[in-house]
Amino acid sequence: MKLLEERILKDGKIGAGNVLKVDSFLNHQIDVPFLTLLGKEFHRLYRDSGVNKILTIEASGIGIACLTAVEFGVPVVFAKKTLTNNIYADVYTSSVYSYTHQKNYEIVVSRQFLSNGDRVLIIDDFLAKGSALLALLSLIRDAGAEVVGAGIVIEKAYQEGGAIVRAQGVRVESLARIASMTPGDGITFCD
Amino acid sequence: MKLLEERILKDGKIGAGNVLKVDSFLNHQIDVPFLTLLGKEFHRLYRDSGVNKILTIEASGIGIACLTAVEFGVPVVFAKKTLTNNIYADVYTSSVYSYTHQKNYEIVVSRQFLSNGDRVLIIDDFLAKGSALLALLSLIRDAGAEVVGAGIVIEKAYQEGGAIVRAQGVRVESLARIASMTPGDGITFCD
Numbered sequence: 431m432k433l434l435e436e437r438i439l440k441d442g443k444i445g446a447g448n449v450l451k452v453d454s455f456l457n458h459q460i461d462v463p464f465l466t467l468l469g470k471e472f473h474r475l476y477r478d479s480g481v482n483k484i485l486t487i488e489a490s491g492i493g494i495a496c497l498t499a500v501e502f503g504v505p506v507v508f509a510k511k512t513l514t515n516n517i518y519a520d521v522y523t524s525s526v527y528s529y530t531h532q533k534n535y536e537i538v539v540s541r542q543f544l545s546n547g548d549r550v551l552i553i554d555d556f557l558a559k560g561s562a563l564l565a566l567l568s569l570i571r572d573a574g575a576e577v578v579g580a581g582i583v584i585e586k587a588y589q590e591g592g593a594i595v596r597a598q599g600v601r602v603e604s605l606a607r608i609a610s611m612t613p614g615d616g617i618t619f620c621d
Numbered sequence: 622m623k624l625l626e627e628r629i630l631k632d633g634k635i636g637a638g639n640v641l642k643v644d645s646f647l648n649h650q651i652d653v654p655f656l657t658l659l660g661k662e663f664h665r666l667y668r669d670s671g672v673n674k675i676l677t678i679e680a681s682g683i684g685i686a687c688l689t690a691v692e693f694g695v696p697v698v699f700a701k702k703t704l705t706n707n708i709y710a711d712v713y714t715s716s717v718y719s720y721t722h723q724k725n726y727e728i729v730v731s732r733q734f735l736s737n738g739d740r741v742l743i744i745d746d747f748l749a750k751g752s753a754l755l756a757l758l759s760l761i762r763d764a765g766a767e768v769v770g771a772g773i774v775i776e777k778a779y780q781e782g783g784a785i786v787r788a789q790g791v792r793v794e795s796l797a798r799i800a801s802m803t804p805g806d807g808i809t810f811c812d
Contacts, residue, residue: 453731453734454733454734455696458698458699458701458730458731458734459696459697459698459731459733459734460683460687460690460696460697460698460699461696462687462690462691462694462695462696462697463694465687466691488679488680489679489680489683489699489701492651492680492683492684492687493683493684493687493697493699496651496653496656496683496684496687496688497687497691499651499653500653500657500688500691503653503654504653505646505650505651505652505653506650506651506653506684507649507650507651508649508651508680508684510649510680539649540644540649540650542645542650543644543645543649543650
């Protein structure tokens with residue numbers, strides 16, 4: 431998506447550890463009018479797939495998931511990263527390794543909000559090594575629900591996550607696919 | 622807001638520790654079409670206040686904040702609960718006591734995304750003792766920005782947060798104000 435690539439080139443910053451910082455529009459400040467356009471693009475891609483629920487993971491997936499859900503007219507369920515007092519005991523659980531924080535954490539979704547018969551579109555801000563996406567897929571399978579596909583804002587295509595998930599037969603649509611990224615040479619996108 | 626009160630009575634559950642569980646539509650599963658109506662109500666209340674930014678706190682505030690921001694056409698900034706590798710060092714910080722988790726945590730907002738000249742509407746899902754709201758107000762004041770007011774989905778009016786914040790001269794608009802709540806007698810709303 432040209433508009434997104436241009437925005438990444440304009441506002442993205444390559445930080446320590448080759449991290450792409452897009453927190454001016456995607457995951458700290460959220461440019462809601464801009465993300466609405468991304469939501470419309472996800473809707474264009476998946477509108478014929480019978481999506482009845484969008485699944486994401488807290489916290490940075492929630493904004494883009496909600497703005498996409500507006501287009502579909504469906505609810506969002508967000509997987510929570512820790513088991514709080516406020517959540518029902520009856521949950522689906524999966525494990526995610528965070529490369530940012532260099533530790534494992536659990537994600538949970540209440541069994542009430544994911545079940546067979548659901549046709550689920552996963553929405554997330556980033557896809558790199560695929561740990562979060564694989565964990566969300568595991569929750570959906572545990573629930574007996576159907577995975578329609580995944581909509582990713584930014585895929586680091588030089589990391590293995592996208593290939594692993596697509597090899598499972600899951601449709602993955604990424605609005606921007608980064609082919610390479612270094613502080614010296616900047617960002618190049620896949621054709 | 623009658624529609625919200627009816628939804629709370631229909632789907633809200635009073636859990637252990639007199640916690641109101643509304644995770645079927647507000648803070649685990651997000652009923653996006655319904656929350657869009659709440660966003661329109663916040664817009665009706667604050668549309669003449671010159672709001673140019675919405676501030677909330679991760680994770681459960683992000684959905685309603687984004688759906689409200691759609692109506693205003695402004696960005697959302699969400700305060701983060703821990704300092705990650707991905708955030709700029711240059712942040713405003715404040716402390717929140719979580720009664721749910723019974724511990725203090727820090728919230729941070731990058732100085733890039735809050736500054737004087739901003740006219741900020743705070744949006745959050747709950748107001749009870751006011752700890753999170755007071756911390757957000759502190760961030761806004763540290764930034765030299767203007768607080769337009771706060772839009773709260775559910776206020777527990779029998780707890781002190783709303784009174785404390787209103788006594789500071791801050792406009793607080795809550796779409797549902799709970800007067801009392803017990804597992805035996807259920808939920809009653811303020812007039």
